[in-house]
Amino acid sequence: MLCTSLLVGERWPVASKVLADYIRQSGVKIVCYDYEFSTVTGPHSCYCDRCLAAFREEAGFSAEEPLTPRVIENAHRTAWDTFMVRRGARLLGLMRKTVNEAGATFTVFSLPQSPRTVSVYGVDWREVVREQGADVIQIGTSGTWQQMLQSSEAAGSTPIMYGVWIIPYSPKHMIPAAVATRAELLRRVLDSTYGIIFYDRATMDGRSWWNVGETTRLVADFEDLFLHSRPEPVQGQDPEQVQWVRGKEKQLLCLMNPGNAPAYYTIPLPSGVANGYKYYTRASVSGSTLEITVPPHDTAVYVFDRQ
Numbered sequence: 393m394l395c396t397s398l399l400v401g402e403r404w405p406v407a408s409k410v411l412a413d414y415i416r417q418s419g420v421k422i423v424c425y426d427y428e429f430s431t432v433t434g435p436h437s438c439y440c441d442r443c444l445a446a447f448r449e450e451a452g453f454s455a456e457e458p459l460t461p462r463v464i465e466n467a468h469r470t471a472w473d474t475f476m477v478r479r480g481a482r483l484l485g486l487m488r489k490t491v492n493e494a495g496a497t498f499t500v501f502s503l504p505q506s507p508r509t510v511s512v513y514g515v516d517w518r519e520v521v522r523e524q525g526a527d528v529i530q531i532g533t534s535g536t537w538q539q540m541l542q543s544s545e546a547a548g549s550t551p552i553m554y555g556v557w558i559i560p561y562s563p564k565h566m567i568p569a570a571v572a573t574r575a576e577l578l579r580r581v582l583d584s585t586y587g588i589i590f591y592d593r594a595t596m597d598g599r600s601w602w603n604v605g606e607t608t609r610l611v612a613d614f615e616d617l618f619l620h621s622r623p624e625p626v627q628g629q630d631p632e633q634v635q636w637v638r639g640k641e642k643q644l645l646c647l648m649n650p651g652n653a654p655a656y657y658t659i660p661l662p663s664g665v666a667n668g669y670k671y672y673t674r675a676s677v678s679g680s681t682l683e684i685t686v687p688p689h690d691t692a693v694y695v696f697d698r699q
């Protein structure tokens with residue numbers, strides 16, 4: 393551990409050289425910082441006189457205000473969290489620059505944008521983006537879809553990857569295995585702009601791989617749409633479960649049922665859609681309203697020409 397005021401200040405050239413030398417000598421092309429540090433106890437949480445003086449100045453405390461780790465945790469936690477996520481973001485910005493200059497890509501992994509992520513994991517993605525602290529943002533997924541949307545909003549034009557959380561992490565753990573479902577995979581593919589990540593691949597079983605194949609087959613067939621179009625809401629439908637992906641010539645209507653029970657959808661088709669068919673069964677669409685029951689954790693995808 394090094395005092396963070398020194399690390400992001402006068403001693404950064406020392407740390408930067410060590411980092412750059414390692415990247416050049418090892419030839420790594422991607423450096424990922426798994427940044428999951430409490431603002432109170434993480435490796436960048438320094439309480440030396442320099443750092444406390446910096447906190448005092450940034451948070452606007454008088455010279456008489458007593459500041460100790462215990463006082464900060466009990467009485468000034470919000471101000472300290474803000475101070476620490478800004479310092480962390482500044483450090484990531486310095487690291488990203490060094491990593492890029494050494495010829496590698498810098499990714500930062502943490503959790504979705506939320507007050508808990510700020511406090512427990514020391515990351516506010518808005519600050520990271522402001523400091524240009526990541527070439528790619530990687531988000532683990534113990535969060536809600538709303539938090540994913542907030543993460544995407546914070547990311548702006550910075551590429552973002554969302555994760556699929558596979559448990560157990562270790563083959564030694566005897567808890568029941570979770571499956572990467574088609575509903576979750578399609579949702580992640582729609583929200584990500586740089587591919588998706590899995591944690592952990594070692595315990596993925598055949599069902600997960602099958603679902604990955606079914607999802608990536610769709611992405612491969614409509615690659616241009618997934619690369620260049622962002623999902624859009626469908627009037628009257630839950631946007632977490634029903635989305636349009638529209639390109640110049642083709643458009644996809646994506647239904648994702650994240651629940652444990654079958655879900656029934658009635659969707660009036662707008663004008664401008666033609667020659668519709670169901671992607672996975674190739675059944676053609678007739679009529680002006682779709683009515684479909686989607687099994688638990690499954691998807692349905694309709695393909696239309698755009699007129």
Ligand SMILES: [Zn+2]
Pocket residue numbers: 395396397398438439440441442443444
């Ligand atoms: Zn310090």
